[in-house]
Amino acid sequence: MEKPVKDAGGGSERGGRKDGKATVNRRDFLRGVAVAGGAALLGTPSDAEALHDLTGWPNRVGMLTDLTECVGCRTCEAACNAANGLPAPEVPFDEKSVFERKRRPTASAYTVVNRYESAKGSGNPIYRKVQCNHCEEPSCASACPVRAYTKTPEGPVLYNQDVCFGCRYCMVACPYYAPAYDYESALEPKVVKCTMCHGRIKAGGIPACAGSCPVGAITFGKRDKLLKIARDKIRKSPDRYVDQIYGEFEAGGTSWLYLSGVPFGQLDFPTNLPRKPIVENTKGFLSAVPLVLTLWPALLGLCYTANRNKEEKG
Amino acid sequence: MNDNCLVKEETYPARFLSKLTMGMTLSEYARKLVTPFNVVAVIILFVGLPLIGLRFWKGLATVTHASNEYPWSILLGWGLFSGVPLSGTGYVMATAVYIFGFKKYHPLVRLGVLTGFMGYLFAVIYLLIDIGRPWRIYYPMAVSFGPTSVLFLVAWHVSTYLTVQLLEFSPAILEWIHARRTRKWAILITVGMTIGGVILSTLHQSALGALFLMAPGKLHPLWYSPFIPVFFFISSIYAGLCMVIVVSTVAARFLREKADQQFLDSLDGLTVGLGKAACIVMFVYFALRVVGVAHDDNWALLSTSYGSWFLAEVLLFVLLPCIVLTAGVKRNSATLVRLGAFHAIAGVVLTRLNISILMFNWNLPGHFQAIVPPSREVFIVLSIITLHILIFRWILNRMPVMREDPAYLEDRH
Numbered sequence: 055m056e057k058p059v060k061d062a063g064g065g066s067e068r069g070g071r072k073d074g075k076a077t078v079n080r081r082d083f084l085r086g087v088a089v090a091g092g093a094a095l096l097g098t099p100s101d102a103e104a105l106h107d108l109t110g111w112p113n114r115v116g117m118l119t120d121l122t123e124c125v126g127c128r129t130c131e132a133a134c135n136a137a138n139g140l141p142a143p144e145v146p147f148d149e150k151s152v153f154e155r156k157r158r159p160t161a162s163a164y165t166v167v168n169r170y171e172s173a174k175g176s177g178n179p180i181y182r183k184v185q186c187n188h189c190e191e192p193s194c195a196s197a198c199p200v201r202a203y204t205k206t207p208e209g210p211v212l213y214n215q216d217v218c219f220g221c222r223y224c225m226v227a228c229p230y231y232a233p234a235y236d237y238e239s240a241l242e243p244k245v246v247k248c249t250m251c252h253g254r255i256k257a258g259g260i261p262a263c264a265g266s267c268p269v270g271a272i273t274f275g276k277r278d279k280l281l282k283i284a285r286d287k288i289r290k291s292p293d294r295y296v297d298q299i300y301g302e303f304e305a306g307g308t309s310w311l312y313l314s315g316v317p318f319g320q321l322d323f324p325t326n327l328p329r330k331p332i333v334e335n336t337k338g339f340l341s342a343v344p345l346v347l348t349l350w351p352a353l354l355g356l357c358y359t360a361n362r363n364k365e366e367k368g
Numbered sequence: 369m370n371d372n373c374l375v376k377e378e379t380y381p382a383r384f385l386s387k388l389t390m391g392m393t394l395s396e397y398a399r400k401l402v403t404p405f406n407v408v409a410v411i412i413l414f415v416g417l418p419l420i421g422l423r424f425w426k427g428l429a430t431v432t433h434a435s436n437e438y439p440w441s442i443l444l445g446w447g448l449f450s451g452v453p454l455s456g457t458g459y460v461m462a463t464a465v466y467i468f469g470f471k472k473y474h475p476l477v478r479l480g481v482l483t484g485f486m487g488y489l490f491a492v493i494y495l496l497i498d499i500g501r502p503w504r505i506y507y508p509m510a511v512s513f514g515p516t517s518v519l520f521l522v523a524w525h526v527s528t529y530l531t532v533q534l535l536e537f538s539p540a541i542l543e544w545i546h547a548r549r550t551r552k553w554a555i556l557i558t559v560g561m562t563i564g565g566v567i568l569s570t571l572h573q574s575a576l577g578a579l580f581l582m583a584p585g586k587l588h589p590l591w592y593s594p595f596i597p598v599f600f601f602i603s604s605i606y607a608g609l610c611m612v613i614v615v616s617t618v619a620a621r622f623l624r625e626k627a628d629q630q631f632l633d634s635l636d637g638l639t640v641g642l643g644k645a646a647c648i649v650m651f652v653y654f655a656l657r658v659v660g661v662a663h664d665d666n667w668a669l670l671s672t673s674y675g676s677w678f679l680a681e682v683l684l685f686v687l688l689p690c691i692v693l694t695a696g697v698k699r700n701s702a703t704l705v706r707l708g709a710f711h712a713i714a715g716v717v718l719t720r721l722n723i724s725i726l727m728f729n730w731n732l733p734g735h736f737q738a739i740v741p742p743s744r745e746v747f748i749v750l751s752i753i754t755l756h757i758l759i760f761r762w763i764l765n766r767m768p769v770m771r772e773d774p775a776y777l778e779d780r781h
Binding site: 199217 | 423424425426427428429434435436437439440463466467468469471499500501502504505507508511512513514516517518519520521522523559562563566567570571574575578579580581582583584585586594597
């Protein structure tokens with residue numbers, strides 16, 4: 055596994071996408087880093103605030119799933135299973151009966167495809183592929199008390215089981231219900247989730263699901279480029295798509311983007327998420343912590359001094 | 369020389385044994401242990417403890433309802449999220465007596481600190497059963513730091529506070545084993561430990577609420593509030609006060625001979641006093657909950673069925689016990705205050721269960737089927753509660769908690 059360069063927790067501390075719209079190019083990013091280094095070395099505070107406007111790693115990759123293309127063949131599930139050396143499924147990958155109930159990623163499946171009947175009742179069913187969305191500012195990483203998660207510069211969010219003690223707060227914090235846990239394991243349970251085939255990406259390849267899709271419903275590429283592709287598609291076929299790219303802004307944005315022909319809520323996508331990264335919700339609390347640590351001893355000491363010689367009746 | 373050694377060898381084990389059996393002979397002690405309560409306790413432990421073993425043999429899936437959607441079950445909903453506010457007893461009593469100078473509450477300080485210490489100890493025990501690799505529980509403190517996590521703060525504070533509470537309670541242990549010189553040192557740090565305890569409690573009581581700030585889409589909007597850390601902290605104050613009333617009531621009834629006359633004589637008056645403090649805090653808390661609804665403009669949600677449940681919690685389990693407490697204080701009736709205190713405690717537990725279990729994932733299909741705990745998990749919880757009571761009683765029976773050891777009267781703290 056590649057050595058994590060930037061921890062997502064620290065990354066979220068430094069800001070990230072504040073308005074969800076800002077983009078950063080390489081030069082701005084490097085300048086930000088240079089300013090930070092310069093500020094640290096020389097103590098020039100004037101541009102230091104530029105740090106807070108960093109909007110993520112440049113050139114990070116992403117995936118675009120076009121749900122209007124997906125035919126529910128489950129080839130991606132099989133390819134994922136093989137690429138990650140996961141245990142053989144209970145029912146074979148060409149078995150369609152699995153669609154009778156809604157499934158979710160589990161300790162033995164990084165990704166699953168679910169079927170939804172078309173809203174109008176007449177059209178073809180709609181298929182939705184589910185897996186970790188690899189958030190721009192992952193809640194799992196911000197929530198993890200032992201920093202087991204890393205937002206890699208390439209884009210994928212990775213989990214390291216070597217430090218995990220199994221509190222499962224990442225699962226509470228994930229708005230997409232993506233991480234699964236190995237509840238069957240008595241002594242070595244771990245969290246399991248999609249890695250976006252990080253190893254393959256680093257080696258110049260593409261994720262197994264995207265590579266295997268026979269209808270090209272999953273596109274791998276730079277996230278910025280995928281957003282442009284998605285917007286183009288919507289513009290060219292406004293009747294085919296709802297005018298939304300799911301994952302562009304949700305909870306600060308995700309690496310995995312979706313296009314759909316029906317409103318995303320009908321396909322069980324969470325539609326009640328804030329635009330800003332969820333970690334923003336805890337920042338107010340966490341910034342009050344040092345205040346309590348410094349103010350309380352003084353105030354309580356004052357109370358103690360004022361009352362120490364108080365005589366009380368009764 | 370040889371003789372001397374022999375005498376010592378006979379004396380120490382004998383003295384130690386007599387400490388444990390409270391001066392009785394072993395057979396006397398064993399006979400006294402056979403009571404209806406103990407028989408029931410043993411039966412519960414007989415079922416529950418092997419189930420805890422099962423968790424470490426076959427995995428959490430065999431004993432809890434926890435799942436990929438519901439990572440936290442009643443082990444934490446009860447053991448951690450309800451247990452910790454009820455253990456606010458230590459910091460509220462120590463603060464009242466040592467910092468604010470309400471010295472007449474001194475007879476209740478040790479009981480408060482012991483209740484707190486035991487509560488945290490058992491919260492950690494629930495945690496050790498629940499988390500995947502309990503032997504790594506110190507990892508947030510030593511191996512890998514995740515300072516952006518609220519749970520990182522909780523881990524640090526709960527572990528530190530457990531130590532602080534042990535130190536706060538240590539004078540009682542040291543008096544029990546007659547370690548007079550060490551006790552002097554333990555008493556010197558009282559004020560420092562108390563202030564440290566308030567800081568830690570302020571932060572981790574509120575942090576337990578702040579944990580849920582990371583789940584805005586999952587917790588019902590009536591319970592999800594940016595004020596949730598404040599709600600948790602403020603309610604821990606009255607939870608602590610009411611829990612002291614509850615514990616002292618039960619202890620004074622069932623372990624009356626372990627309390628001294630001063631304790632028993634002052635108890636009713638102190639109970640009313642604690643009730644007075646509790647009802648003031650509860651009025652503030654009730655107002656805050658209303659402010660919480662107003663802040664997010666959630667009034668419309670009150671007319672839904674979730675809204676009725678919310679109103680039931682806030683009116684019947686916050687406002688009503690608060691009114692009972694107020695009436696008790698007005699009439700100077702310790703009985704009424706005790707009634708209100710039990711009611712208020714039930715309310716705190718209900719709130720915590722609402723947030724951690726009942727209203728978490730409220731919008732998932734099949735939610736109310738998913739949260740019903742399996743009987744195995746219920747028995748695990750029951751057996752830990754039983755163990756908690758047994759150890760608590762064991763300490764009250766032996767150490768000077770509800771009484772003052774006459775040998776140390778001149779050097780009270």
